[in-house]
Amino acid sequence: MIGGLELKSPLCLAPLAGVTTLAVREFFALHGAGLTHTEMVSCAGLVRDNAKTFDMLKVSEHESQVIVQLFGNDDALVADGAEVVMKRGGRFSAFGVNMACPMPKITRNGSGSALMKKPDIAAKMVKGLKTLGLPVWVKIRKFEKPDDTLCFVDVLVSAGADNVCIHGRTPGQRYEGVADRMILAEAAGRFPGLISASGDVKTCADIEEYLSYGCVAVMLARGTLSNPFLFEEWTGRVRTQEERLNELLAFSHRAEELEGTHRAVVALKRFAGSVLRFAHGSAELRHRAMTASGLEELREILKRG
Ligand SMILES: Cc1cc2nc3c(=O)[nH]c(=O)nc-3n(C[C@H](O)[C@H](O)[C@H](O)COP(=O)(O)O)c2cc1C
Known part of the structure; x- marks a missing residue:
């Protein structure tokens, strides 16, 4: 309590x-x-x-x-x-x-x-x-x-x-x-x-x-x-990079459903940078994520992360 x-x-x-x-x-x-x-x-x-x-x-x-x-x-x-x-x-x-x-x-x-x-x-x-x-x-x-x-x-x-x-x-x-x-x-x-x-x-x-x-x-x-x-x-649970990216992709769909595309893009960009930090070629991917104009583009970047 x-x-x-x-x-x-x-x-x-x-x-x-x-x-x-x-x-x-x-x-x-x-x-x-x-x-x-x-x-x-x-x-x-x-x-x-x-x-x-x-x-x-x-x-x-x-x-x-x-x-x-x-x-x-x-x-x-x-x-x-x-x-x-x-x-x-x-x-x-x-x-x-x-x-x-x-x-x-x-x-x-x-x-x-x-x-x-x-x-x-x-x-x-x-x-x-x-x-x-x-x-x-x-x-x-x-x-x-x-x-x-x-x-x-x-x-x-x-x-x-x-x-x-x-x-x-x-x-x-x-x-x-x-x-x-x-x-x-x-x-x-x-x-x-x-x-x-x-x-x-x-x-x-x-x-x-x-x-x-x-x-x-x-x-x-x-x-x-x-x-x-x-x-x-x-709690001791450490996710693999693949899991993290999948969780963010799932979030992108749920956020779009609950709040619409624009707000989903804003929210996803906030999280994407931190998770892409661990990706191969992270600097380029992060830059692309930050400048992405739409949700589909962001999802594609996450799939590559
Ligand atoms: C973007 C942003 C929005 C915030 N909005 C609120 C708020 O609505 N109500 C509140 O009590 N504190 C708000 N805070 C303060 C946070 O809850 C927290 O106390 C503060 O960021 C210190 O924690 P941190 O150094 O771990 O970020 C906000 C902080 C930030 C950065």
Whole structure:
């Protein structure tokens, strides 16, 4: 049991806006993720009946545990957004709240990491979501000072958060620099059973390190793009190059079926480079994959990899 959920693995697919669409989440659910996250979903979009926002609520039958990650600047708005999710019957295991995104288009109106400066609203958000009956997972970033991080986690946990994921970079660092692991060790020690880790998870050793600190779950983010088989590798399963290529070819068909050709091309290009790295003549194949204009062309390149 992690964060109120029964997970088959402590390795989770992190929320990645523009990346963790339905087909991509399904791929990772089938390739070892214990839990998947939607992209962050706008509560303003949900309450305004925005069709594109609703599109993000689709769940695959292969996702055993999936968290819908919400964002909004106000507790009442987030509660309303969550109710829309419930009414539309989304098969979600828990609510996630994004208090981590540092991008100005999100923080400008008080959402994402801007909430790290508003503990009162953050606490009310968690309390409001808890009344809906699902576990609540919050994702934050580290503060400049470790004590401030621990105080904010305390606010969230006291409000009823079932899990707090800390990304060991400050909002000011955005996605650059090295993620701090010591803050995760400290938080996991202070709040046993409640802390998940995010930041620079690229190898099995990275995963093991976070788990050794007492983090209950580890979020795989950019590391899954540079190695789509990292979840499986952690369980000891190492696929041959032929298997990897076949898995990607199967993904290309499924992604096209679920999301259409254009989005399938975008998703496949993200993964193709990493898998073609191991092919003969990899430099040329990777270049061709990156510049390919269509799905058929990409499939042909994969068949040659
Ligand atoms: C393209 C991209 C989109 C992201 N979208 C979200 C998001 O929607 N919600 C969120 O909480 N974090 C988001 N993140 C942050 C990741 O979940 C993760 O915390 C971060 O990338 C650090 O992990 P890494 O260094 O292993 O990539 C995003 C990161 C990237 C690179």
